[in-house]
Structure formats: C-alpha cells, structure tokens
Amino acid sequence: MVKPSDTRTRIQAVARELFLEQGVQNTSLKQISDRLGITKPALYYHFDSRDDLVRSIIQPLMDDLEAFVAGREPGDVRRLLEDYFDLIWRHREVIVAVLHTPAVLVELNLMDRMWEWRKRLTTLLLGPTPTTVAQIHATVALGGMSDCVVEHAILPFEEVKAAAVEAALTVLAI
Amino acid sequence: MVKPSDTRTRIQAVARELFLEQGVQNTSLKQISDRLGITKPALYYHFDSRDDLVRSIIQPLMDDLEAFVAGREPGDVRRLLEDYFDLIWRHREVIVAVLHTPAVLVELNLMDRMWEWRKRLTTLLLGPTPTTVAQIHATVALGGMSDCVVEHAILPFEEVKAAAVEAALTVLAI
C-alpha cells in the first residue's frame, strides 16, 4: 500500500473545494497554495503542471465512466439508470466543477471522450440505430438526471435517486 | 431608429463566435480584435470593459427570461413548455457559451438571478408549494429540454421541439 504523500492528497482536496466554489478557470495556483498555507512552487513538487493537477482530480470520474460503459451489455434499463445515477451522484462535486463547464473540457481535450461516452450510453439504452426522436428522449432522460445531481445535491440521496430514475424511465418508455 | 455603430455590432458577433468556440473565460480581447482586424484598444471605444462586452451579449437572453417569467400566469403547461423551448432555442448559442458555465455566472454575479428564474418557472409549473418529488421531476423536464437545445442544436427546430416538449410534458404528468 503506497502512501501518496499526504500533501499531494491535501492539495487535491483543497483544489476540489475551490473548483467547486468558483470554477476551475477562476482558480489560481496561488489561491490553492494560500489556502493550504504553503507556497506556489511547493505545488510543483507534487504536480508537473496546473493541467496535471486538474486532470488528477477528474481522473477518478473518467475511470468510473469508462468502466461503466465498457463492462455492460444492453438490457434492464431501470438497473442501468440506477447504476448510472449512483455513479454521477458519487462524483457530483467534480461534475459541477468540471463536467458542466465545456470550456474546461475543450482545454483538456476531453470533449471527444465525453461524446463517446454519451454515445455508448445511448446505444446501451436504445440499441445501435435509434430514431432521432428516441435520441432526444434519451437526452432528456440522461441530461435530466445529471441536472438533478447538480441541482438537488443537498437533498437525501435515496429521495433524489428514486424520483430522478422514475422520471428518466418514464421518458424512455414513451 | 438609432444605428448602433456598426463596429459595435460586429464586435459582439465575433465575441459570440469565439465564446461559443472556446468559452468566455478562454477568450481574450486580443483574439477578438485580431479576428476583426482591428487593435485591442479600439474595443474600448465601444465598450467600457471586458465585463461590459460580456454582459451586453448576455443581456438579450436575460431580458427575454425576465419578461417570460414576469408576464405569465399558471395554467396550460404544454403552452408554457413550448414557449420556454422557443426561448432557449432562440438563445442557444449564448446558453452554450455562458449559461452552462457556472463560473461565468459567478464572475458576473448572476447566480442569484438564475436561481430566481428557475424558482419562478417551477412555481408556474407546479404551484407555490410543490413536493420534493415534483420538484425533481421539474428539474428533469426543464433541465432535459435545456440539454436538448445544447446537444441537438444542429437538428431541425421543429423536430427537437416536438420530442423535447413531449418528454417534458410526460415527466410532469407522472
């Protein structure tokens, strides 16, 4: 069990905090180091660059998403929506800070991967050749769940999950 | 009919373009002036500051939203969803560039107004004392429509509108 220098973890924690408060692009390395009580250059001992730090924070979400769409076959829509909700709820802070900020995704060249995931999710839900109308419904279902995670992050998990999944399921059943 | 110096309008057009391509915060005044073939200081003849320029671009959307929630009484949910869809479709470029970028809203102190609009919209749809579950459904409906405008901006207006409104309406009817 390698212990990743405690400071590295604390830097990431503070960065996540600030990213959530004011967005990734409005957060400077100085703000991060200040809140930690260290100096800016100290950060560079733990991360190669600012991008490196940002990426390290998004990484767990990306890994989870990747695993989700990779290890799954079509069928049981309800189950898929439930598991997907669990995933985005778990990562809701990063989603608020980063995923809902297209500019950051552009900056880090992640737009293509995001589209790829969306496409594969839609395929899992609708099959390989969905109609346009079905795709729009899927957007409402998936996008709506995502918005719930952002907008109702303070409510109890189970309550939001139940209502959001129910709504998504209903839309997909039209 | 006052003609707002042609250049001012062209600056806004180019700024909108760049904001859409790469986000508000990644766009510098130099990039804007370069693409226009003028120099940076020339922009300051037409706008007091960078914020002034950004605000002037968001203004039409804000005015439309304000008028929408102000001049309307509850009832006829389908009609309300249709009109709301028309509005966000009309302003989809600005929505992609700005509204989906919380950091910009924070920077311009617009978060409160956004929340206020969302709340009034929800009240129009659900009445003054909605249950939590109903609120979550409304988030899926409204958020989902908004996502459609962003994600399917290239499809024909009527097709997206019909399917998105249908989906939203169905969710609200649960």
Add this chain to the structure above:
DNA sequence: GTCTATACGAAGATAGAC
C-alpha cells in the same frame, strides 16, 4: 474611431538554497 506605446498586475513555471 482607430492607432502606437505602455503601464500594471497576475498567471504559470523554473532555479537553486535550505
């Protein structure tokens, strides 16, 4: 209205001592 020139600050990043 638009230019050149420049002030000013803040950002990311590096060098080298401790």
Add this chain to the structure above:
DNA sequence: GTCTATCTTCGTATAGAC
C-alpha cells in the same frame, strides 16, 4: 519537501497622437 527569488507571458486597461 518547501522556501525565496525570479523569468516570462499574457491579460485588462489607459494615454495620447492621428
């Protein structure tokens, strides 16, 4: 691992000539 000091680049913004 963290510091001080510094480099470099780029951002917004202003002064003043044309």
